[in-house]
Amino acid sequence: MAHNLTTLMLGSSVFTLVVALALYLRLLDSKSVSEAEKKCKAVFVTVYVSLLFTALSVLNRSILDATIYIPVLFITTQSLIGLFFDRRAEGFVRFEIGEDVYTVRLLGKRRITAFTLVLNKKMYASSYLVRALTPQEISSIMAHEAGHINAFKPIPVSLAMIVYVSLLALSISGAINMALDGYIHYSAIALLAAFYAWVIFSWTWEHIADIYAYKYTGLSAVLVLQKITRTTPAKPSIADIVVSILKSLKPTRAGGPLVNPHPPPSIRLWLLLNIATSSPH
Numbered sequence: 001m002a003h004n005l006t007t008l009m010l011g012s013s014v015f016t017l018v019v020a021l022a023l024y025l026r027l028l029d030s031k032s033v034s035e036a037e038k039k040c041k042a043v044f045v046t047v048y049v050s051l052l053f054t055a056l057s058v059l060n061r062s063i064l065d066a067t068i069y070i071p072v073l074f075i076t077t078q079s080l081i082g083l084f085f086d087r088r089a090e091g092f093v094r095f096e097i098g099e100d101v102y103t104v105r106l107l108g109k110r111r112i113t114a115f116t117l118v119l120n121k122k123m124y125a126s127s128y129l130v131r132a133l134t135p136q137e138i139s140s141i142m143a144h145e146a147g148h149i150n151a152f153k154p155i156p157v158s159l160a161m162i163v164y165v166s167l168l169a170l171s172i173s174g175a176i177n178m179a180l181d182g183y184i185h186y187s188a189i190a191l192l193a194a195f196y197a198w199v200i201f202s203w204t205w206e207h208i209a210d211i212y213a214y215k216y217t218g219l220s221a222v223l224v225l226q227k228i229t230r231t232t233p234a235k236p237s238i239a240d241i242v243v244s245i246l247k248s249l250k251p252t253r254a255g256g257p258l259v260n261p262h263p264p265p266s267i268r269l270w271l272l273l274n275i276a277t278s279s280p281h
């Protein structure tokens with residue numbers, strides 16, 4: 001791609017990312033569930049636009065076939081992980097949130113954990129979680145997991161994820177390609193933009209799941225988060241957020257790149273309490 005066009009695309013990507021960051025900060029001041037949900041969706045849209053610009057800025061012929069194999073690889077991987085966990089499941093529980101019924105498969109892990117494979121909408125929780133928490137607390141955690149699945153409504157979560165993962169993978173592979181061609185500075189900016197987009201997306205996805213849990217299970221959603229994470233709510237400054245995002249680069253105990261980075265629990269609690277103390281009941 002011509003230099004000028006690359007610069008324009010990359011500049012647009014960084015600009016949109018700054019907008020996403022500004023929208024993310026405003027999200028933290030939300031006063032109601034509906035306001036927070038709208039702001040989360042606004043962050044998602046800007047992150048997608050930013051990733052699209054990043055992908056376009058580094059796109060060239062040699063990575064075009066990636067648009068086909070990345071979704072296939074993603075779907076296959078998620079299905080295989082699902083099969084792996086299904087074989088290890090010790091049992092299951094069913095629960096209802098709103099009008100939907102969900103099945104949660106129980107795994108024999110010795111700590112409180114719950115996660116969802118969104119592509120095939122499979123939820124998992126440790127049997128320890130079911131033993132250690134009260135039914136109300138379990139409902140809140142399950143509602144949070146359901147919130148991940150319902151985050152992009154009316155767009156199906158599978159479509160949202162496939163587009164997102166493809167854009168992210170195209171951006172990264174394109175950026176690496178550019179570095180190999182000698183355009184180190186373009187490549188570095190594209191990689192950083194893709195990385196920031198990934199973290200802001202994941203953080204917002206976590207918040208919208210928290211908000212969903214609050215919508216269906218009320219204050220228990222706040223209390224269980226406080227209980228599990230043992231933190232107090234704190235309003236972050238823009239500098240805190242930029243630094244925390246950079247810290248997400250560090251691999252976690254939970255299992256590196258397979259796990260989406262989470263916002264610090266103090267920020268999650270801050271947003272939930274902000275909504276809880278402002279919403280009329």
Ligand SMILES: [Zn+2]
Binds near residue numbers: 209
């Ligand atoms: Zn979550």
